[in-house]
Amino acid sequence: GQSLEQPSEVTAVEGAIVQINCTYQTSGFYGLSWYQQHDGGAPTFLSYNALDGLEETGRFSSFLSRSDSYGYLLLQELQMKDSASYFCGLVTHDKIIFGKGTRLHILP
Amino acid sequence: GAVVSQHPSRVICKSGTSVKIECRSLDFQATTMFWYRQFPKQSLMLMATSNEGSKATYEQGVEKDKFLINHASLTLSTLTVTSAHPEDSSFYICSARGFGGLTLYEQYFGPGTRLTVT
Numbered sequence: 001g002q003s004l005e006q007p008s009e010v011t012a013v014e015g016a017i018v019q020i021n022c023t024y025q026t027s028g029f030y031g032l033s034w035y036q037q038h039d040g041g042a043p044t045f046l047s048y049n050a051l052d053g054l055e056e057t058g059r060f061s062s063f064l065s066r067s068d069s070y071g072y073l074l075l076q077e078l079q080m081k082d083s084a085s086y087f088c089g090l091v092t093h094d095k096i097i098f099g100k101g102t103r104l105h106i107l108p
Numbered sequence: 109g110a111v112v113s114q115h116p117s118r119v120i121c122k123s124g125t126s127v128k129i130e131c132r133s134l135d136f137q138a139t140t141m142f143w144y145r146q147f148p149k150q151s152l153m154l155m156a157t158s159n160e161g162s163k164a165t166y167e168q169g170v171e172k173d174k175f176l177i178n179h180a181s182l183t184l185s186t187l188t189v190t191s192a193h194p195e196d197s198s199f200y201i202c203s204a205r206g207f208g209g210l211t212l213y214e215q216y217f218g219p220g221t222r223l224t225v226t
Contacts, residue, residue: 033213042201042217043152050213087152091213094165095142100151 002026004088004099011105012078020073020102022088030091032064032071037101038084047073048091078106110136112204114218121192121225129187129221131202137182138204142215143175146199158185192225199223 004024012018022032031050035043049055049064049071061074075082083106089096111134121127131141140159144152158164158179166172174196176188185204189196199222203215 031213035217040220042219043203044217045214048213085149094140095154095157096213096215097154098152103149 002029002090002092002097004090004097006086006088006099006102008100009103009105011107012075013107014078014080016078017074017076018078018104020075020086020088020104022071022073022099024069024071024088024090024099026069026090026092028092030093032062033089033091033096034060034062034073035087035089035098036084037087043087046086075104080106080108082106110204110206110216112138112202112216112218114202114221116221117219118222119224121223123193123225124191126188126190127192127223129189129200129202129223131185131187131204131218133183133204133206133216136204136206136216138185138206139182140205141179141185142203142205143177143185143187144201144203146201146220148199152201155187189223192223194225197223197225 006022033048034046037043047062054063059076064071085101087098087101089098113132115130143155155170156164156166158177160182164177179185201220203217
């Protein structure tokens with residue numbers, strides 16, 4: 001089967017950098033994606049890694065290592081508005097399988 | 109960008125009644141639409157995948173007869189919760205995927221529907 005593990009909660013300070021890790025088990029996938037969801041809102045797409053390495057999009061970066069079955073989302077210059085849940089997802093040919101999500105708390 | 113709408117945003121219904129939720133892709137044609145269920149502070153649980161003009165594919169453990177999905181056009185999918193009970197109360201979110209390989213990894217989510225069954 002396919003499964004993903006990510007920490008349930010992470011706390012960081014405004015202005016700092018935080019890394020949210022995601023490990024997975026799968027028999028095959030196209031890539032790893034990341035979504036952000038604020039309380040009561042819909043998930044929004046953040047980043048996608050089809051290949052190993054780092055993808056950078058502004059303050060957000062995502063990394064994938066297929067050999068280690070591991071990826072992470074890196075958020076820099078944290079802002080209070082970044083307080084949200086973050087989901088990693090395995091992209092397969094017919095769907096995305098999501099992890100349980102990491103709730104990011106940001107302290108002023 | 110691609111926009112997906114959902115209607116209604118909130119619905120309260122009595123136990124035993126049926127509720128229909130609509131999901132529309134507003135500015136693109138959605139070849140595939142997905143329906144998720146989410147409990148408070150929990151993950152997105154995929155319920156079913158629907159392709160336009162064909163029957164939905166349900167995930168294991170999801171009752172087909174209870175959660176009826178119709179994807180009649182490339183811009184509209186509906187989820188009907190039949191004979192709703194309080195345990196069906198949840199946040200239901202749809203998402204859509206459009207044409208082309210470039211959008212394979214990106215799903216566009218609707219704003220969700222909060223269903224409360226009393």
